[in-house]
Amino acid sequence: MKDYLIRGMDSNGNIRFFAATTTSLVEKARKIHNTSPTATAALGRALTAAAMLGVDLKNEKDILTFRIKGDGPIGSIVTVANNKGEVKGYVANPHADLPTRADGKLDVGGLVGKNGQLAIIKDLGLKEPYVGLTNLISGEIAEDLAHYFYTSEQQPTAISLGVLVDKDISVRAAGGYMLQLLPGIKDDEIDRIEEIIKNAKPISTLVDEGLDAEEILQNLFGEFKIKTLNKIPLEYSCNCSRNRIKEVLISLGNDELEKIIEEDEKAEVVCHFCNTKYYFTKEELVELLK
Template sequence: MGDYFIKALACGDSLRVITTVTTETVREAQTRHRTWPTATAALGRTLTATMMMAAQQKGDEKITVTIQGGGPIGAIVADANTSGQVRGYVTNPEVHFDLNAQGKLDVARAVGNAGFLSVVKDLGLRENFTGRVPIISGELGDDFTYYFARSEQVPSAVGVGVLVNPDESVKAAGGFIIQVLPGADDAVIEKLENRLKEIPPISKLIDAGHSPEQLLDDLFADHDYRVLQKHSAEFYCDCSKEKFGDSIAGLGTKEIQAMIDEDGGAEVTCQFCETHYQFTADELKALMH
């Protein structure tokens, strides 16, 4: 099957866990936005983390993550729903550097560490929940971990990784979120911390063919976990010509007439998925109130 995530409880139900493989999801994003390797890794890590965060929510809730670290990549924006559907983009997709000292894609240099990671949760209420924390590393996994600790007061470990082929296509992508539930034993936390230091990077495990189930085994070698849910994940954008038409209609008659007079129509491009929508002069006239 394609990409999917698994939700589980581990270590006597004292840890909440999500593992996922998002290779096809990130591959779709790379193809649509034509990102260069370092930008692909940054966008892919953000898409993976955002999708897992949204999967923790309930009902029709949505999450939007914006990362503005001050680096050359500009802003990274991703949003996702509880059904594993995620979309996103970077301001500057053509960003790439030599590998860093660890021999990895230099995501921290692309993202920067002089800005903020913000999360908006659309809970279907009049007021959205918004949390914002400083970027502490730009590697993103550490930054999402810091977000959970600071903004939601939940001790967590977030691992996200993307491997890119020499031809700039996506080789492997995925991640995990582990969260400590109230009452968890200190020994459980210490054991987890030690385990996270032992295992290979998440992208290497996925590149070796590990599924979300096998990632659980990698994280909890004693198999002390129980699976709660398995669900598909995908790059999905809900944009449409009708929605963009509504936006154009909101500009007012004067603006729309200017489009007709100057360009004889309009072309709109969705930032999230790069889909182009054409509006003829007649279609624009129909949008006038």
């Protein structure tokens, strides 16, 4: 089953729905970063969230960065998405791990930590990017993101994110859904949504059972007569290139470049998102000074 995302609206125009299956892209991220099982779950949740947030960007060149920095051993989690379904990400400490919780689940909250901040940064091609910040409340990511929407954007939001890691530490299932409640919604509809979510199977279980994004929404919220607005394929995609890395080196300034040339006589630059290594000889570095 290919990864993709759907965006929809209920028949009354009161609820926005998002659902995504992300098993393949999260598995690709795991292979790139060689993450521990719990780090895979944390990064996978963040990648799925970024994918759902990214499709709301208006222009193809707009970029959304979803960043979490708690006080847990994983350190920072950074994910980036656009409105074309392309996502990428990394964690500061990919090998950090914790024992499973008493209920047998991966301790993502412990790995991330409860004390820290969540940031959503939208680069819309303006002079300054839009930055929204809020404090973490659990480190479980979905709960923290719902808290962000409520406090920073005054947008009541329900989010479920999940990653099921197999015994061989590969990703068996990953996905998520998000509902945003608009001003016209009735109290009894809110109560019903809360009841459905409370009794729902974990999102990773639904994906593992073979449900696609439409089926997840229909299975849970079909009574709201959801109309699909668009369907977008998702993939883990990094747009780094040798030319982009050259620009990064040039941006260091001549003094720093001259120091690298004098001390190291070469440079190796590794992309955080895909671990591609770029090598530059002394001669190539000298060229960048011109």
